[in-house]
Amino acid sequence: MVQHSRIRLDGSFGALSDATRRGVLEQLGRADASxxxxxxxxxxxxxGMKKHVHVLEHAGLVTTExxxxxxxxxxxxxxxxxxxxxxxRYRLLWDARFDELDNVVEALKRKEK
Amino acid sequence: MVQHSRIRLDGSFGALSDATRRGVLEQLGRADASxxxxxxxxxxxxxGMKKHVHVLEHAGLVTTExxxxxxxxxxxxxxxxxxxxxxxRYRLLWDARFDELDNVVEALKRKEK
DNA sequence: TAGATACTGAACCACATGGTTCAGCATTCG
DNA sequence: CGAATGCTGAACCATGTGGTTCAGTATCTA
Structure with a gap:
């Protein structure tokens, strides 16, 4: 399960890491295309395009017929x-992390007094 | 601007496409680490780890000192x-696309009658 | 000062990526 | 039928990725 999800994320984030492929997705959002x-x-x-489509298809983001x-x-x-x-989830983590930092800063301020 | 954003997305989605790097981010969300x-x-x-950190740093997701x-x-x-x-935005596109499909199906159903 | 610790850089490896060209094959059109 | 169209697969290329080892350098610690 964890493995499965890990692999899926690898594939989909990898698919999205290329501007051409993101463009293809946006294009297909407007209309199907050959x-x-x-x-x-x-x-x-x-x-070249066929390879990109293959990557997207492999990631489940595109289907072809x-x-x-x-x-x-x-x-x-x-x-x-x-x-x-x-x-x-990452953004929550990030916020928590920086809140914590704020707390540290606050604590330091209080000590200074 | 568009260029800038494109490159950023390439870098960050690329950084996220590896399970180790996602793990590092989650780890750093809990505590700083060497x-x-x-x-x-x-x-x-x-x-090996230094290279991963370098990729994350390059994507602006991690800072080091x-x-x-x-x-x-x-x-x-x-x-x-x-x-x-x-x-x-992609999910909105996706929804719109499938709604459209639903409309087509509806239209066909109406025609059948 | 000697040794352990922490990182750094170079070099290497196998394999993936993002592209190309070229030579097909199947389908459609005139 | 013959030509044009649309895709496919193989082969190639340069570069990047995800890892390693090895040989340093810099810094702490005893």
Whole structure:
């Protein structure tokens, strides 16, 4: 379970760490697209784009279906919930950490008096 | 500006795409730590851990300070706000996309009648 | 001062990433 | 049928990643 989640986060954060792939996701949010559409939009060869799509598909962020000679890409089933949750948890941690720091500062101030 | 943000997201999502680095962040949320502390905790050489810390530092997620022979690592200034915002925006997109799909399904249903 | 401790840098390794080109294959169109 | 279109796979390339070892340097401690 932990393993599973770890691997998922590796994959999805990794997928999001590239501007082209984030762009593809935003694009697919507006409309489904073929590999050719995406390759044109992002000024890249078909083969190059196919690799990006593969990464996104592997991360569950995109699904594709080939009909005739066209492979159509759509947004996948994952809503990045775990990823949002991780970030949210981190921000709580961060806040707590800095609150603690504030407390230390406060304590020092009191000592000074 | 856009460029700047793009690069930041590349760096931070990239930093988060590794389980060890996410672990280091969680650890530093509990307490500051030296490179040695972290290397021990994650069963890795000092040199290996130093590289992870460097990636986190480069992404603004960790700051370090060397006092004497010890380099102490703490959480950095960035709270992953842009990253949260990106994910949130994506989820809105995702919802809109699937709502649209629902509408299409509804429209088809109406046509069938 | 000697030795232990903590980090640093260089070099290396296997493998992944982000791209390309080129040579196909399958499908569609005229 | 023949040509154009859309994708696919293999091979290649430069660079990055995640780790190691080894050989230092700097700092503490006894």
């Amino acid at each position: 590999i050719t559409d995406l390759a044109d939009k992002f000024h890249m060869t078909l083969t 080939k009909v005739g000679r066209v492979r159509t890409c759509k947004l996948g089933p994952r809503r990045l919930e775990e990823e949002s949750a991780w970030l949210e | 490179i040695t502390d972290l290397a021990d905790k994650f069963h890795m050489t000092l040199t 060397k006092v004497g022979r010890v380099r102490t690592c703490k959480l950095g200034p960035r709270r992953l706000e842009e990253e949260s915002a990106w994910l949130e």
